[in-house]
Amino acid sequence: MAYNKWGTEDEAKELSPSIQKMLSKMLGATKPTPSSKPLLAASNATETDVATIGAIVGSQYIAVDDEQRRPRARGKSYLDLLDWRMDDEVTAPDLVVAPGTEEEILEILHYCSHERIAVVPFGGGTSVVGGITPLPGGHRAVISLDLVRFDALEDVDEVSGLATLGAGLSGPHAEMKLAEHGLQLGHFPQSFPYATIGGFAATRSSGQNSAGYGRFDEMVRELTVVTPVGIIRPGHSSPATAAGPSIKEIFLGSEGLFGVITRVRVRVHPIPEDKQYEAFTFASFDKGVAALRAVEQAGSGPTVLRLSDEIESSVNLTSTDKIGESDAEENKGCLAITMFEGTKEHADRAHAETRALMLANGGRSVGEEPARQWEKGRFGAPVLRDSLMDAGALCETLETATDWSNVPRLKKAVSAAIAKELVDESAALIMCHVSHVYATGCSLYFTIVAGASDDPQQTARKWRAAKSAATEAMTLHGGTITHHHAVGTDHLPWMDKEIEVLGIDILQAVKQRLDPAGILNPGKTFDRGTSMPHSLRND
Amino acid sequence: MAYNKWGTEDEAKELSPSIQKMLSKMLGATKPTPSSKPLLAASNATETDVATIGAIVGSQYIAVDDEQRRPRARGKSYLDLLDWRMDDEVTAPDLVVAPGTEEEILEILHYCSHERIAVVPFGGGTSVVGGITPLPGGHRAVISLDLVRFDALEDVDEVSGLATLGAGLSGPHAEMKLAEHGLQLGHFPQSFPYATIGGFAATRSSGQNSAGYGRFDEMVRELTVVTPVGIIRPGHSSPATAAGPSIKEIFLGSEGLFGVITRVRVRVHPIPEDKQYEAFTFASFDKGVAALRAVEQAGSGPTVLRLSDEIESSVNLTSTDKIGESDAEENKGCLAITMFEGTKEHADRAHAETRALMLANGGRSVGEEPARQWEKGRFGAPVLRDSLMDAGALCETLETATDWSNVPRLKKAVSAAIAKELVDESAALIMCHVSHVYATGCSLYFTIVAGASDDPQQTARKWRAAKSAATEAMTLHGGTITHHHAVGTDHLPWMDKEIEVLGIDILQAVKQRLDPAGILNPGKTFDRGTSMPHSLRND
Structure with a gap:
């Protein structure tokens, strides 16, 4: 994956004429967010560090060069990507190491505990919440510990x-x-x-x-x-x-x-023997939510169950190749996608029971095509963000979850909080979908597209304000601060509201027992608000 | 509930002639385990304790008399019930208190932390693993904190x-x-x-x-x-x-x-709109287990899914009124019970899919009656234990869980371990059923009936040896030490094998943060084997 965008260069997508038209109509004249290649901060690793850790893992599995440090310097949040479009030096891990066994990791952790070196574990580098940002937290250096060799x-x-x-x-x-x-x-x-x-x-x-x-x-x-x-x-x-x-x-x-x-x-x-698809439309988001609830609470067993609100449906986000083409029949109202997997008998039964409940709750079937299109394009959206940034748009997602009875209130509160910060000289597109359902509630996933400023610093400030307002709205209106993006550094300031001060005390007690030197991810340790969260790092 | 048996006097059941015949045939001549009414240890609560705690909750919600202390002195394990049949003084909480608000509990915990008084929370008193035994753990007294007023x-x-x-x-x-x-x-x-x-x-x-x-x-x-x-x-x-x-x-x-x-x-x-029942028999336990696995892994959705082994099926434990009557058709082979709940449509579909899988895996339907009988009698078994004790039998249950692939090995190992300790001059009946299923495995629940000695102390030693051997077998053969009975004091000695020493360290760290004076259930604090577990208390 490229260090400064989602996916690889090959995956890059040009924006379709329809989406370009939509953008200029909605956001007005936009200027591309500039591209840059900022320098990395110099490595603080000492020769002794390199020699000692190299002796543990073998010298081919340790690196201090920029080529290895750069892709482990940031995750893939909008703010992360913006950092690569500014001229400021970017902080990076001082050293990259790829151990091959648990025993090697244990030795590295011992060395780092003794030497006051911070350690940030690294997997795919896809965090969108500042989870891999190499914050030293008072230590003299930061190591990025890559798990790539644990691949069996x-x-x-x-x-x-x-x-x-x-x-x-x-x-x-x-x-x-x-x-x-x-x-x-x-x-x-x-x-x-x-x-x-x-x-x-x-x-x-x-x-x-x-x-x-x-x-x-x-x-x-x-x-x-x-x-x-x-x-x-x-x-x-x-x-x-x-x-x-x-x-x-x-x-x-x-x-x-x-x-x-x-x-x-x-x-x-087992790899499913059968797969079935069906899409439905609902006259309103609330009606669609009621249908999803009926399906989930009955236990009818779809494999995929999701619903886009009016705006997301009209933008046709279900197919990344057709975004902005809103004339299709299925894009009237709110589009719901269902998919069923398992044995033929199981898929048949789950499909029949789900279908009956969707129809009984006001859904209209629009056939299987929109569901198949969604499945085909479902990993494509993050790639489009880079193109949108190139075109001068701010684009990011955030998510929460709540009880079924609280869905309308939370959706309204979060949307309003975002709009208040983002809608100014240009409009903002605030889209929402339900993509994870539970007996007692569901997730709400927001995709936001708005105009970016010529100045990336200014745009970053604008987004941080919107993200902060949205998260605040979640804590005030019965939502969790994150349904599946995790805490990272971005959500740290709200952890006391999420798990209470005693909850933070419990995690601190566990942390002190397992990591007495405090070397693991020190920049995002849960504490009573004394951390320096990512979301405030430039303020 | 009576302090010294399960349920109330009204619920007591006489053993049917068939079970009496079976017992004498299997276990030989038995003498009733004697009945006794041992004294309680005197209360160590001081006048100041009573006055201070009484002032917090109101004097009508505090007691030091034996009538209130006795039912909170023991749970309902076989060893607990045996304690009431011996002449030794029985340890009991020194004081019983029933607070009405969280704030009152907080005040009580503050007083007890300061005064070094242990606190054991009390609900229904049904623990079968020594969970409510009032162990002071070095403190000067023990309070039983009854939650009865939190009843809304x-x-x-x-x-x-x-x-x-x-x-x-x-x-x-x-x-x-x-x-x-x-x-x-x-x-x-x-x-x-x-x-x-x-x-x-x-x-x-x-x-x-x-x-x-x-x-x-x-x-x-x-x-x-x-x-x-x-x-x-x-x-x-x-x-x-x-x-x-x-x-x-x-x-x-x-x-x-x-x-x-x-x-x-x-x-x-919602209260289920429909309920459907069907029982099946299988030629062997392993075939029945394979069918349950197929049903659960397909996601076909029964509400109840259980299977008795050959011995349990032949004893007809599915109906407590008919135990020992083994001539019914459904008692040949291994009996499986299924039940389906929900909307009519959901129950229909779940039933049809489950039924097809049970039949495809070698099951033979024996209609709904055995399933209905099971449902009717399903809370009756513990009451029978008292009658069996009266008749001179040792009777107890224990349980574990494991992966589907490991079920035969674990069942064999646990059964053998129990038999080795219990089968001597008399036989022992070791029955087993699966009553909780998961995608990756299931529970195994053992019911054991064996001959008791004239001397309750001797019988207690015999059972402790069997329980210890069974638990050891679980840790050696891929089972958990408890699937749903909890740890209590009985399972403490194996917690280091269950969650590793580092796991115990983590719980200790949490304990120290939340209960610095160590007053809550001090006799069963998870520690590295320095506790005095219930199972060893008379050895």
Whole structure:
């Protein structure tokens, strides 16, 4: 993946004439956000660091050159990408290391604890919340610890539907290895092409097939984690247990604060024998939400269940090749996508029950084509962001979740908060969809396109204000501050509202026990508000 | 509930002639285990304790008399019940208190922290693992803190399917209050008639409808917990979140170690509009297990899915009124029970898909009657244990869970370990069933009936040896030490094998932060093996 955009150069997409027209109509005359290639801050690693860590991992697995440091300097949030379009020096890890075993990691952590060097674990580098920003937190240097060599499918239990995957395996690599056994993980977040198994666990990722296969944290049976005080394998040899508090649930979502995840044992399933698709439209978002709720609460079992609001449907975001072409029949009202997988019998039954509930709740079937189009283009949206930035637009996403009864209130509050900050001389497009459903509620995912200023610093300030207002609205109106993007550094300032001060105290106690020198991701340690969050770093 | 048996005097059942015949045939001549009424240890509470705590809660909510202390002195394990049949003095809480608000609990915990008094939270008193035994752990007295006054249905969100229940509500009371809103929790462990909402959460309980509605820990959205350092509400305003490690999962299964659970917000569902039943038989347990696995992995959605092994099926444990009558057609082979709930459409579809898979995997339908009988008698078994004890039999249950591929190995290992300790001059009946299924594995629940000695002390030693051997076998053969009975004091000696020493360190760190004086359930604090577990207390 290119260090300064989503995906590779090959994947770059030109904006279609229709979207260009839409942009200029909506946002007025825009100027491309300038491209730049800022310098990296010089490395603070000493010769002793390089020699010592090199001796642990082998000299071919350690680097201090800019080519290796640059792609590990930032994640893929809009603010991260903007950093590459400014002239300011960009902070970067001082050293990149790719250990091959847990024992090597343990040795590195010992050295770094002793030498006061910060360590930031690195998987796919797809964080959109500042999760891999190399903040030293008072330490004398920062190491980016790349899990790329943990790339094996370690074992497969086809009877139980379990497999152990190396933390450094990307989504596609994991699926390719499982496919050799006729198995599938079925975890398809938008970051799927680049993100890794370890990252999915560390961030409580959730994929687009979550209605069928659950969130990634629900798929995890066991983890291997290297902490500075030793190796632990939280999780169980059994599918469920009543043996006390869940140690595994402390490491899921821990984002490298307590240790380095190296292996993940996960639930897998046979590659579906059958796949069925159907799309529906609803007269309003609220009616569509009521239908999704009926389907989920009945337990009718779709694999994918999602709903776009009026604006997102009209922009036709379901097909990245057709964005802005809003004349299709399916783009009237709110578009809902359903997909069904499993045995033929199971897909038939789930489809029939779901279809009946969608129709009974006011849905109108528009056939399978929009659902197939959505599936085809579902990893394409992040690539478009780069093109939109080139065209002078601000483009970012954010997400939350809430109870079914609170969906209208939260959607309104978050949209209003964003609009208040972004709508000024130019308009802003604030689109929303539901893409993860639960018995008691659902996620809300917002995609925002607005005009950017000529000055990237000014645009960054504008976005930070909008993001801050949106997050504040979530905490005030019954939403979580993140449904599947994780905390990173961007969401740190709201963690006390999310888990209370006593919750932060508990995480601090665990942190102190496992990482007494505080070397792991020190810039994003949960504390009572004394951190320097990413979202404020230039203010 | 009577202090010295399960249920009330009214519920007592005489053993049927067929079971009496079976017992004498199997176990030889038995003498009734003697009945006794041992004295309670004198209370160590001081006048100041009574006056101070009485001033906090009101004098009508505090007691030091034996009538109040006795029912809170022991849980309902076989060893607990044996204690009441010996002549030795029985340890008991020194004081019983029933606070009415979180603020009162906080004041009590402050007083006890200062005065070095241990606190054991009390719900229904149904622990079968020594969970409520009043161990002082070096403190000068022990208080039993009864949650009985937290008995309200606090709020209901019918749209989202959420309700907040007081921790002291028993299973039936919670269901009655929800039924007024057309809702159901659907959590039916065998302890349902007496156990409480707070206890379900504190122990990670799992009910007989878990295939449909999940384990209790999965139903919990949010908890209110009073810790010695303050009140915390772990959980979220949203159905799922990626905002860091799960604080809620630290309190689920915490068994009163970190705080007192006072309220639980749970997922509820409409009272099912339809209910369908069907029973099947399989030629062998392994074939039956394969069928259950096929059903669960296909996602066909039964509400109840369970399977008895050959011995349990032949004893006809599915109907407590007919135990030992083994001539019925459905008792040849291994009996499986299925039940389906929901809308008529949903139950129809789940039933059809499940039925097809059961038949395709070698099952033979034996109609709905055995399933209906099972449902009718499903809370009756614990009552029979008292009658079996009266008749001179040792009777107890234990449980574990494992991966599907490991079921035969674990069942064999646990059965052999129990048999080795129990089968001597008399035979032992070791029965097993699967009652909780997951995509990757299932539970194994063992019911053991064997001959008891004339000397209860001798019988207790014999059972402790069998329980210890069974638990050791679980840790050696891929099982969890408890699937839904929790840790209590009985399972403490194996916690280091279950969650590793680092896992215990993590829980200790949390404990020290939340309960610095160590007053909460000090006798069962997870530590590195320095505790005095219940299972060894008379050795």
